[in-house]
Amino acid sequence: MGSLKLDHPQEDNSNSSPMEMTSALDPVEFRRQGHMMVDFIADYYQNIDKYPVLSQVDPGYLRKRLPESAPDNPEPIETILQDVQEHIVPGLTHWQSPSFFAYFASNVSIAGFLGEMLSTGFNVVGFNWVSSPAATELESIVMDWLGNLLSLPKSFLFSGNGGGVIHGSTCEAIVCTMAASRDQMLSRIGGDNIGKLVVYGSDQTHSALQKASQIVGINPKNFRAIEATRSTTFALSPESLKLAISSDIEAGLVPLFLCATVGTTATTAVDPLGPLCDVAKHHGMWVHVDAAYAGSACICPEFRHFIDGIEGVDSFSFNAHKWFFTGLDCCCLWVKNPGALISSLSANPEFLRNKPTDSKQVVDYKDWQIALSRRFRAMKLWLVLRSYGVVNLRNFLRSHIKMAKLFEGLVAMDQRFEIVVPRNFSMVCFRVSPWVATINCKLLEAINASGRVFMTHAMVGGMYVIRCAVGVTQTEEKHIAMAWKVVQEHADVILKNHGDDGDANLKLALLDKIA
Numbered sequence: 305m306g307s308l309k310l311d312h313p314q315e316d317n318s319n320s321s322p323m324e325m326t327s328a329l330d331p332v333e334f335r336r337q338g339h340m341m342v343d344f345i346a347d348y349y350q351n352i353d354k355y356p357v358l359s360q361v362d363p364g365y366l367r368k369r370l371p372e373s374a375p376d377n378p379e380p381i382e383t384i385l386q387d388v389q390e391h392i393v394p395g396l397t398h399w400q401s402p403s404f405f406a407y408f409a410s411n412v413s414i415a416g417f418l419g420e421m422l423s424t425g426f427n428v429v430g431f432n433w434v435s436s437p438a439a440t441e442l443e444s445i446v447m448d449w450l451g452n453l454l455s456l457p458k459s460f461l462f463s464g465n466g467g468g469v470i471h472g473s474t475c476e477a478i479v480c481t482m483a484a485s486r487d488q489m490l491s492r493i494g495g496d497n498i499g500k501l502v503v504y505g506s507d508q509t510h511s512a513l514q515k516a517s518q519i520v521g522i523n524p525k526n527f528r529a530i531e532a533t534r535s536t537t538f539a540l541s542p543e544s545l546k547l548a549i550s551s552d553i554e555a556g557l558v559p560l561f562l563c564a565t566v567g568t569t570a571t572t573a574v575d576p577l578g579p580l581c582d583v584a585k586h587h588g589m590w591v592h593v594d595a596a597y598a599g600s601a602c603i604c605p606e607f608r609h610f611i612d613g614i615e616g617v618d619s620f621s622f623n624a625h626k627w628f629f630t631g632l633d634c635c636c637l638w639v640k641n642p643g644a645l646i647s648s649l650s651a652n653p654e655f656l657r658n659k660p661t662d663s664k665q666v667v668d669y670k671d672w673q674i675a676l677s678r679r680f681r682a683m684k685l686w687l688v689l690r691s692y693g694v695v696n697l698r699n700f701l702r703s704h705i706k707m708a709k710l711f712e713g714l715v716a717m718d719q720r721f722e723i724v725v726p727r728n729f730s731m732v733c734f735r736v737s738p739w740v741a742t743i744n745c746k747l748l749e750a751i752n753a754s755g756r757v758f759m760t761h762a763m764v765g766g767m768y769v770i771r772c773a774v775g776v777t778q779t780e781e782k783h784i785a786m787a788w789k790v791v792q793e794h795a796d797v798i799l800k801n802h803g804d805d806g807d808a809n810l811k812l813a814l815l816d817k818i819a
């Protein structure tokens with residue numbers, strides 16, 4: 305290659321003349337490629353049953369397949385989509401597969417998907433009202449709609465001087481509410497006392513609470529993960545909370561924040577909100593309710609009782625991106641006192657000054673969250689609520705709960721298995737005898753390696769349990785029946801091999817003790 309060509313690399317290649325950047329948003333081209341993309345995704349859903357649910361690739365698989373650097377010249381969408389099919393799809397764990405029963409689902413729907421398309425299509429950055437009034441106003445409206453669906457007390461709605469905001473995740477919601485509670489408390493007891501503030505949850509509370517307290521500057525020694533009570537399916541007992549608080553006060557510490565959970569990650573336990581609030585409020589604490597997964601179910605009147613006592617708390621959040629057909633990311637947070645959030649989280653540089661803000665007539669959501677920039681997430685929630693209507697949404701949720709009940713019934717009929725905790729929502733915790741972790745872990749690994757289903761585990765009260773969490777949009781009863789068949793088939797093999805070895809039971813029990 306001569307030096308001239310190096311200086312002008314484009315000149316000798318007529319196929320790849322530089323693009324005008326304006327053509328990167330040419331409507332005609334967008335229509336062509338957009339249709340192609342919709343077809344690609346529709347095909348993906350049509351074939352999703354054919355892929356192993358849990359990706360079977362090895363670490364580093366992708367670096368071996370892709371070039372070392374980005375292409376100098378444009379490549380056509382057709383080629384890129386081929387590579388997606390060939391190289392990316394095998395490395396996906398298919399969260400939207402009807403045979404996905406791991407973690408908690410993060411389900412999506414046509415409406416959620418189209419809402420996401422619209423919000424990406426507009427790509428407005430609605431940090432304050434004036435930067436896109438519709439983004440802010442729609443968010444306030446759908447949060448009031450949803451709040452009403454959950455029968456939240458009026459004090460959480462804009463009409464009752466509270467309000468709702470959409471965050472990206474529960475972790476952010478807890479960080480922001482904890483920061484608000486910290487500043488409220490420090491204004492009472494003096495900023496020097498931050499080292500005395502104590503945060504409470506149970507040992508079943510999501511790790512988001514610990515992360516938040518680290519970020520918010522709580523002394524790591526003042527983080528309390530109180531042992532949950534086994535006899536109440538691993539819920540936090542008000543008595544235990546009371547004891548922990550008393551001993552902290554005796555030690556000169558200041559109780560700050562309680563995170564109660566409705567639907568814990570391990571077993572979907574429900575902390576008793578009313579009695580816990582009675583204890584916490586006695587000490588002027590902030591109470592947050594994390595209902596990331598189970599909150600959705602509370603739009604059904606028959607499940608609303610799980611958040612009884614909500615009137616006593618300060619903030620409440622649930623992830624519409626888990627079990628509300630909305631797609632990542634969409635964590636709905638309501639607070640009774642937006643002023644507390646705003647005074648902790650607001651910053652008002654000159655370049656953001658504007659008349660509507662000065663008039664105090666508008667919501668500026670930048671002051672309700674960590675980041676300045678924010679996506680128009682309300683759009684997808686609005687589309688989901690409108691496209692399906694409350695009647696259908698309730699029925700979708702009920703059908704998942706019914707399928708979990710079906711799975712529970714199948715497990716209960718096989719005497720080798722046990723249901724570990726009573727089922728509250730759409731998740732079943734079970735294990736196989738012998739109850740040792742080694743056997744149950746082996747069983748889980750075998751069913752996941754089959755690629756036919758994907759489930760995950762939890763450790764609770766020293767027990768290794770397998771979790772079957774129903775919640776994917778396209779799961780039907782036949783998938784539940786198949787999942788149970790897969791579990792039974794692998795249990796047959798594992799228990800047979802295990803039985804062949806006389807001492808195996810004892811050995812495994814010992815191994816468990818050591819582990």
Ligand SMILES: *Cc1c(COP(=O)(O)O)cnc(C)c1O
Nearest residue numbers: 473474475510512569594596597
């Ligand atoms: C999933 C989950 C979380 C974490 O949610 P993010 O939005 O990922 O932060 C927190 N708490 C509970 C109970 C959950 O189920």
